[in-house]
Amino acid sequence: MMEAFEILFTASFWVAAIRIASPLIFATMGELICERAGVLNLGIEGIMAAGAFAGWFTVYSGGDLWTGVAVAAATGAAFGLLHATLTVPLGLSQHVVGIGVTLLATSITYFTYRLALPTVTSPPKIEPFQPLPIPVLSDIPILGEALFSQTPLTYLAFVTVAVVGWGLYRTPLGLAVRAAGENPAAVEAQGLSVTAIRIGAVMAGSALMAIGGAFLTMSAFNSFFFEMINGRGWICIALVVFGSWRPGKALLGAILFAAFDAYQIRLQQVTGGVVPYQLFLMLPYVLSILALVLVARRATYPKALMVPYQKGER
DSSP states (O other), X not given: OHHHHHXXXXXXXXXXXXXXXXXXXXXXXXXXXXXXXXXXXXXXXXXXXXXXXXXXXXXXXXXXXXXXXXXXXXXXXXXXXXXXXXXXXXOOOHHHHHHHHHHHHHHHHHHHHHHHOTTOSSOOOOOOOOOOOOTTGGGSTTHHHHHSSSOHHHHXXXXXXXXXXXXXXXXXXXXXXXXXXXXXXXXXXXXXOHHHHHHHHHHHHHHHHHHXXXXXXXXXXXXXXXXXXXXXXXXXXXXXXXXXXXXXXXXXXXXXXXXXXXXXXXXXXXXXXXXXXXXXXXXXXXXXXXXHHHHHTTOOOOTTTTOOOOTTXX
């Protein structure tokens, strides 16, 4: 029992937790931007898969790593444009369109993989982002190794949280995005286009989702394989609710879920196979559901979320 408790105070545990949290942070921030503008983006799972493949394949084809990140973001933005076009000006069901985008993006990704690599039996590997320790800070016990000895994409994930928080609460554009999700009629009264704001928000959010997927193939792993997203997109939607649509709280939720996930892996090693591993696999999801239930009851969601808006409506 003591050994299981001591896991929480090891540097390797927190290094793994931050690494697991990084793709969730990108995708959660992306979903949060979409929902703040009033659009529920259930295409997140497929967009992450498309971003994972686009980034990896760019590097595999000879591009550098940052070009791969840019291509992944552009791929996500393209699917975001499709989602936004169908849901914002046309007013189609955000649930149906989101699921359709997930199925479309996932299918196109797998089809392209098979088309580009028809004879491959095992996923080809690339040279991924390497850890980049920050001088002095990385020498801090436990905290330094966990936060300041990560890959550049992990640092970018934390910067993204700060930028999204600043953008939403300290800029006129952020105010317009939040107003589009709360009171779109007020946005129109100011002479702004609700349609343009929502489309832009969905495209930007989808680009972040795709970068979250690219993290898996270009930083956490070094290859692309089917089903690698493994439900992370749906977790990110829950994390937005857990964070009450606030970037800082959503970040804490992502780290909390990642810590649960990292902890269950180490618990399996401690128990030595005595307890069925399926119980450990359930642990992070069960604990996350409990946390979500406790927090979601007090969460205040954007009032115009999932509510179509046409110019001139009141």
